[in-house]
Amino acid sequence: MDQPILEVSIDKSFGPTEVLHDLRFDVRPNEFLVIVGPTSCGKTTLGNILAGIETVSKGYVKMQGEPVNPHRHNISYVFQEPSCIPWYTMIQDVTMGPIIKGMDPAKADKRGREVIKLVGLEGFEDYFSRQLSGGMKQRVAIARAYATNPDLLIMDEPFGHLDAQTRYLMQIEIMRIWEQEKKTVVFITNNIEEATYLATRILVLTKLPATVKGEYVIDLPRPRELTDPEFLKLRTEITNDCECIE
Amino acid sequence: MRNTSERIKSVLYNLLSLVVVGCAWQLLSDWQKSPYFPSIAAIWQAFVNLSTNGDIEGITLSAHVWASLIRIFAGFAASCIMGIPLGLAMGLWPKLYNRTRAVIEPIRFIPPIAWIPMAIVLLVGFGRYVFLIWLGAFFPILVTTLLSVTRVNPVHVNVAKVFGASRMYIIRKIVIPSVLPDIATGMRVGLGVAWMCIVAAEMIGGEMVGVGRLILKYAELIRMGEIIVGMLIIGIIGFIMNEIFIVIENRVFRWRSEVSID
Numbered sequence: 001m002d003q004p005i006l007e008v009s010i011d012k013s014f015g016p017t018e019v020l021h022d023l024r025f026d027v028r029p030n031e032f033l034v035i036v037g038p039t040s041c042g043k044t045t046l047g048n049i050l051a052g053i054e055t056v057s058k059g060y061v062k063m064q065g066e067p068v069n070p071h072r073h074n075i076s077y078v079f080q081e082p083s084c085i086p087w088y089t090m091i092q093d094v095t096m097g098p099i100i101k102g103m104d105p106a107k108a109d110k111r112g113r114e115v116i117k118l119v120g121l122e123g124f125e126d127y128f129s130r131q132l133s134g135g136m137k138q139r140v141a142i143a144r145a146y147a148t149n150p151d152l153l154i155m156d157e158p159f160g161h162l163d164a165q166t167r168y169l170m171q172i173e174i175m176r177i178w179e180q181e182k183k184t185v186v187f188i189t190n191n192i193e194e195a196t197y198l199a200t201r202i203l204v205l206t207k208l209p210a211t212v213k214g215e216y217v218i219d220l221p222r223p224r225e226l227t228d229p230e231f232l233k234l235r236t237e238i239t240n241d242c243e244c245i246e
Numbered sequence: 247m248r249n250t251s252e253r254i255k256s257v258l259y260n261l262l263s264l265v266v267v268g269c270a271w272q273l274l275s276d277w278q279k280s281p282y283f284p285s286i287a288a289i290w291q292a293f294v295n296l297s298t299n300g301d302i303e304g305i306t307l308s309a310h311v312w313a314s315l316i317r318i319f320a321g322f323a324a325s326c327i328m329g330i331p332l333g334l335a336m337g338l339w340p341k342l343y344n345r346t347r348a349v350i351e352p353i354r355f356i357p358p359i360a361w362i363p364m365a366i367v368l369l370v371g372f373g374r375y376v377f378l379i380w381l382g383a384f385f386p387i388l389v390t391t392l393l394s395v396t397r398v399n400p401v402h403v404n405v406a407k408v409f410g411a412s413r414m415y416i417i418r419k420i421v422i423p424s425v426l427p428d429i430a431t432g433m434r435v436g437l438g439v440a441w442m443c444i445v446a447a448e449m450i451g452g453e454m455v456g457v458g459r460l461i462l463k464y465a466e467l468i469r470m471g472e473i474i475v476g477m478l479i480i481g482i483i484g485f486i487m488n489e490i491f492i493v494i495e496n497r498v499f500r501w502r503s504e505v506s507i508d
Contacts, residue, residue, distance in 0.1 A: 053407050070410040077408040083401045087423045087501045096419075100409040128501045148409065 005029050005152060005184050006068075010059035012045060019045050021209035022059075027152070027186055032178060034187045034195040036242055037205030043188045044080060046210070047156035050186060051077040063152065074101070076145035078155040084129035084137050090116060091125040093140055097148040108147075115143040118177060135166040142174070146181060155187045159194070171197055175222065192242060196235045197224050204242045214241045284471040289478075292471030301463060301472070305455050311479060313455040314444050320372070321379025321447075322440045328380075329387035329436070330429060336388075337395020337425075338417070354385045358443045362450050375447045382443035383436035390432025394425040427499045434491040441484045457483075 004026035012020040019042035027033050037043050048054035050061060052068040052075065061068040063075070076097065085093050095112040099105065116122055119139040129137055138158055145153055158174075159167040171194055178185060189195055195202050196218060204214040216238060224231055268286060275283040284292070293307070300306040336343035343350070358381045365374045398421050406416050448458030461476035 048404075051408050053404055070408055072410070075408060077404070079401050079404065081401050083405050085402055085405065085420070087499075096406070097409045100406065100411045100415065130501065144405075 003029075005064060006050070006186075007060075007062040008050070010049060010056045010061060012042070012049065012054075013057045018209040020049075021211045023205075023211050025203055025212055027184060029184055030182050032185045032187065032198055032200045033203065034189060034199035034201070035203045035205060036189055036192055036195045036238070037210055038207050038242065039190050041205055041208055041210045043190070043205070043210075044156055047077070047080075047154055047186075047188050050152075050154050051075055053077075074148055074151045076148055076150035076153050078138075078141050078145050078153070078158045080157045080160055082129075082134070082137050082141075082161065084132070084140050086129055089126045089128055090121065090132075090140055093129070094144045094147045097144060101148055111147055112143075115147045116140075118146060118181070119143045119173070135162055135170065138162065138170065139173075142177070146177070146183075150183065153183050153185045155185065157189050158187075160189075167194075172223075174198065179222070192235055192239050193226065196220075196231060196238065197226065202238060204238060214238075281468075282470055284474065288471050289474050292469075293475045296460075296472060296475055301460060302467075303454055303463075305460075307460075307475075307479070310455055310457045310460045310476075311483065313453070314448070314457045315483075317372075317375040317447060317451075317456065318379055318437075318440050318444060321376045321443075322383050322437055324376055324380045325383035325387050325436055325440065326433060329384050329432075330391050333388045333391025333429075333432075334395060334422075334425070337392045338421070340396075343392060350388075354389070358382050359446045362446065366450055371452060375451045378447035378450070379440045379443050383440035386439055387429075387432045387436040390435070391425065391429050394428030394432075395421065397428070398424045427495070427502060430491075430495045430498070434488060434495070437487055437491065438484060441480070441487065444480065 006027035008026070009022075009024045010020055011018070011022060023046070035043065035046070045054060049056055050068070052061070052070045052073070063069075063073045066072065068075070085096070088096070091109065091112050094115055095105075095108040098108040098111055103111070113122075113125065116125060119142055121136060121139055121143065124132070124136070129140065132140065138161070142155075142158065145155075155174075159170050162170060175198060187195075187198060199216075199218045202216040202218060203212050204216070205211065206213045216234065218234065220228070220230055220234070271283075272286050275285045296307040298306075300309075358378050361378060361381055365377050369377055402420050402424065403416055406420050411419075444456070445458035445461060448456040449462060451459070453459065454463070457476050457479050461473050464472040464476070
């Protein structure tokens with residue numbers, strides 16, 4: 001088996017509230033790991049910790065064998081809330097990562113146009129985020145995350161704010177992108193159908209304080225069919241395991 | 247974006263309100279028949295007279311306006327130069343504000359007029375004007391700048407952080423652009439307050455020129471026509487400065503006002 005790209009073993013408390021308890025798992029290269037758990041079980045906190053912008057109370061997050069550090073590791077993060085930078089045009093927004101990481105502006109611009117095309121937004125390069133719809137904004141966030149060619153891509157309920165129709169289209173889209181640009185993805189959600197549709201492997205978290213409750217390897221062929229009996233069986237099994245209320 | 251007919255309507259209604267107020271004043275003046283309530287014709291006469299022949303000392307209206315504007319911009323510039331960096335610093339390092347607020351907050355509530363005796367004792371000439379105007383504009387600018395920093399969206403900061411951005415990068419590319427519109431609003435409010443302090447400043451400045459001084463001169467003579475001209479000039483110039491500022495704000499912060507295609 002491949003060396004894990006990310007090794008996680010953490011505890012996290014905010015004051016007296018224990019949010020994550022002895023949470024341990026590995027992430028392997030090129031897998032699409034989906035973490036599901038009930039609402040407000042500390043999933044966003046987990047995402048922030050994996051991205052290196054939140055500290056742990058105990059334990060470690062190691063990326064490629066070293067403690068995770070945004071200055072050293074190439075990580076991208078798609079936030080749950082809308083995160084487009086309002087004073088940037090789309091091209092400025094998606095080239096932000098490459099430029100911070102020291103790419104020269106002409107190359108960054110080229111890469112920016114590539115990823116905008118990848119998410120199907122060509123023609124909108126000079127638009128400000130106010131001019132875009134919710135689904136388009138989230139595509140920009142995904143394009144921005146891909147622009148740095150990350151070794152690890154974390155997505156925290158990226159479609160949580162979208163309506164059901166857009167959400168479904170975005171799931172198809174994210175699968176297409178993942179199959180095109182193989183990346184290691186950690187995808188956090190509370191939607192089990194979404195998890196089963198996307199994942200190569202699913203981790204189920206418990207309620208607060210969250211810890212890993214179950215693990216499912218999903219090897220259904222792609223593209224997956226939401227009404228396929230195999231799919232439904234797995235989905236029901238995970239739903240019963242998870243204390244999610246959908 | 248408002249459509250053209252809505253814009254024309256708004257101009258017409260504004261003109262109508264002006265006419266209504268003008269008529270009301272004219273009626274009051276006709277009814278009172280007193281020099282305390284000069285007619286619109288008399289006010290216009292005072293305006294023409296002040297513009298062409300100047301005041302009792304021969305200083306023309308444009309000279310008064312020009313002198314006041316120079317004082318305002320000097321005081322306002324001093325407020326911006328001090329208020330914006332200090333506000334930013336206090337927003338970025340909240341301890342700076344928390345540990346000095348016992349000094350800053352009470353001073354903020356002392357009206358500029360109350361500073362007049364102190365200004366007379368401490369300063370002379372142009373410094374007095376600048377000081378009083380600075381007092382008026384400084385606090386609106388400082389406080390809006392300070393508060394704007396606390397309103398920076400943490401997600402925008404985190405976006406840069408995840409990419410490994412330095413603190414300097416985050417301040418330059420995230421914090422400053424996101425606080426600029428608020429600072430501009432603070433500057434606009436500050437400019438308005440500065441302009442409102444002009445009469446107080448010119449009470450003590452010593453020179454006989456300035457729109458505030460013009461009003462004070464004619465107050466001693468109880469000549470209401472010229473006083474009203476001075477008041478209207480202050481009001482109209484304040485209005486124009488505010489409108490110009492809004493136009494500039496909308497230009498500079500185009501990303502805030504662009505229409506959505508949603």
